[in-house]
Amino acid sequence: MAQFRLKGSKVLAVDLTGDAVKAKNGSMVAYDGQMAFKKMTGGGEGLRGMVTRRLTGEQMTVMEVQGHGTCFFADRASEINLVDLRGEKLYVESSNLLCTDAGLRTGTTFTGLRGGATGNGLFTTTVEGTGQAAIMSDGPAVVLRVSAQYPLSVDPGAYIAHTGNLQQSFQSGVNFRTLIGEGSGEAFQIRFEGEGLVYVQPSERNTIGGDV
Numbered sequence: 001m002a003q004f005r006l007k008g009s010k011v012l013a014v015d016l017t018g019d020a021v022k023a024k025n026g027s028m029v030a031y032d033g034q035m036a037f038k039k040m041t042g043g044g045e046g047l048r049g050m051v052t053r054r055l056t057g058e059q060m061t062v063m064e065v066q067g068h069g070t071c072f073f074a075d076r077a078s079e080i081n082l083v084d085l086r087g088e089k090l091y092v093e094s095s096n097l098l099c100t101d102a103g104l105r106t107g108t109t110f111t112g113l114r115g116g117a118t119g120n121g122l123f124t125t126t127v128e129g130t131g132q133a134a135i136m137s138d139g140p141a142v143v144l145r146v147s148a149q150y151p152l153s154v155d156p157g158a159y160i161a162h163t164g165n166l167q168q169s170f171q172s173g174v175n176f177r178t179l180i181g182e183g184s185g186e187a188f189q190i191r192f193e194g195e196g197l198v199y200v201q202p203s204e205r206n207t208i209g210g211d212v
Contacts, residue, residue, distance in 0.1 A: 001103075022101075024097065027075050029073065031067075079140050086130050094125040099134040105127070107128070154198060154200055155200075159199075164194065166198070
């Protein structure tokens with residue numbers, strides 16, 4: 001199985017011994033050894049995946065990298081975070097997904113109002129199985145644990161991914177003061193309950209909630 005490791009915080013090194021990984025198209029910055037690069041259609045899930053992704057708006061342009069040696073990946077100097085999956089499912093915005101083991105299954109899922117609030121659409125990407133994935137963040141991400149005793153509320157613009165058995169609900173603090181232009185700028189949050197981990201970046205993308 002491919003071995004993922006970080007070179008600093010913004011470059012992913014993947015050691016390959018004849019196996020393969022799926023990576024964001026064009027994200028290779030260097031390699032040693034022998035590598036083959038092949039563009040994959042529809043996020044690597046064939047025709048069905050391509051149709052699904054176009055319908056849901058979760059577009060991904062992915063390449064398969066196979067070979068012997070070490071391949072280095074990066075994207076716009078984003079911070080990179082490694083996620084070890086052991087039969088779990090990772091929920092991540094497609095724009096934050098850099099690389100996965102080739103054996104991990106990718107798909108899409110409905111996010112409801114949470115997706116609308118983040119400005120990334122009503123669907124998000126899922127990565128499932130056993131292996132490693134690399135996700136990106138704007139600045140070093142923090143991983144926050146959610147438990148039955150400690151639910152978590154997150155700004156939609158700072159959310160990047162989560163794992164575990166978590167239920168999401170959309171919270172709104174819109175009131176009369178918000179409507180007359182005296183809102184705090186924190187009118188919407190995503191509330192996570194259950195057991196799992198949430199990845200949060202120290203930067204807020206533009207969202208609907210950030211304007212009120």
